[in-house]
Amino acid sequence: MLRTPLYQKHVELGARLVEFAGYEMPLHYRGGINEEHLTVRSAAGLFDVSHMAEFRVSGPDATDFLRYVTLNDPAKLKPGRGQYSMLPNDRGGIVDDIYLYRQGEDQYLIVANAANRDAVADHLGGLADGRDVQVGDETEDWALIALQGPSAALILDRLVSMDLTDIKRNATAQAELSGVPVILSRTGYTGEDGFEVFAATKDAEAVWDVLVGAGAVPCGLGARDTLRLEAGFPLYGHELTEATNPLCTDFAWVVKDKEFHGRAAMWGADCSQRLVGIRMVDRAIPRQGYRVMDRDRDVVGEVTSGTLSPLTRESVGFAWVDANLSALGTRLWVEVRGRPMAALVVKPPFHQS
Secondary structure, eight states, rough: OOOOHHHHHHHTTTTTTEEETEEEEEEETOOHHHHHHHHHHHHHHEEEETSEEEEESSSSSSHHOOOOOHHSOGGGOTTTTTEEEEEEOSSSEEEEEEEEEEEEETTEEEOOGGGGGGHHHHHHHHHHHSSOEEEEEEEEEEEEEEESSSTTTHHTTTSSSSGGGGGTTTBBEEEETTTEEEEEEEEOOSOOOOEEEEEEEGGGGHHHHHHHHHEEHHHHHHHHHHHHHHHOOOTTTTTOTOOGGGGTEEEEEEEOOOOOOTHHHHHHHOSSSEEEEEEEESOOOOOOOEEOOOOTTOEEEEEEEEEEEEETEEEEEEEEEGGGSSSSSOOEEEETEEOOOEEEEEEEOOOOH
16 A cells, blocks of 8 residues: 555554555544544644645646646636545536646646545546646655644744735645745644645655644544534545536535537536535444435435434434435435434534634
8 A cells, every 4th residue: 555755644643544445544543533523623634635636737728738637727726725626527526626726827736636646637638638737646756744733823823934824714825834935835634723734845854743733633534524523525436426417416616617538428417416415314424335214115226325423413414315305404314234324414514613
């Protein structure tokens, strides 16, 4: 398996290591997933997300190219700003969901999911052919560390060479963190305030040690998943796939009215099913792949993600269900170990800080 530049730190901290997207990653540390989750909600957690893939897109045609290959509109970004977006395929589905940062007039950085690194590289490379644009894979050059939680800004403010109030949500800036050059982005995947810190691979351990020493608590992929789910964020491979039409989800806001790759297929798709949030009424946890049924016990969908919220102690999740059963308040049943357990359609997020 691949390892991030912080692998040895995870070993030293006693992490439970698991395979994820081809990498050996920490699922949790000694305190466990629930403790890490609650730390992010109340203080500040630290995540190694260096397995994520980074791509540089540059050149005179960079903006027009990215307007065509993404669903959001990068032309609206000023340098130093970022946006959530998706890469559509030609079948009305999604190659990946991404974060896109505009770093200069003709300079962009894409952060993509680790499992989709090759697919994104092939997709962008193919569509760039014949344009005055360069696409480069910089994944090996970057370490990415996410500092998340209500205390994140307080911790970081003592360590950086700039006023953090100048970095608004979705903004990026170059800075020095205890003398180490970094790029700070006020973004994250937990629903809390926080920053993602881009550092050179060689500086990863130094940045990690400084942040831990300042009070950030190391957290693993387990808490990252429960936090994103509680906050109502999708995960590629669960809520989003190559067959997912985002217009059939609450993330349709990302689809801007412009020309883009695969537009006709996306607009022509029938939303016979919709992605909804569910909250269990009966005591049970919805898990990926569990069948969803109507009052007649006919199968009408499937759970994509679910958990018992460490904060609210409610069992919540996402599911694809027949469109006629997607209205808020609709009662459904999730089949858990052969038994139908009652649930309600609700609107994410399941917790809002």
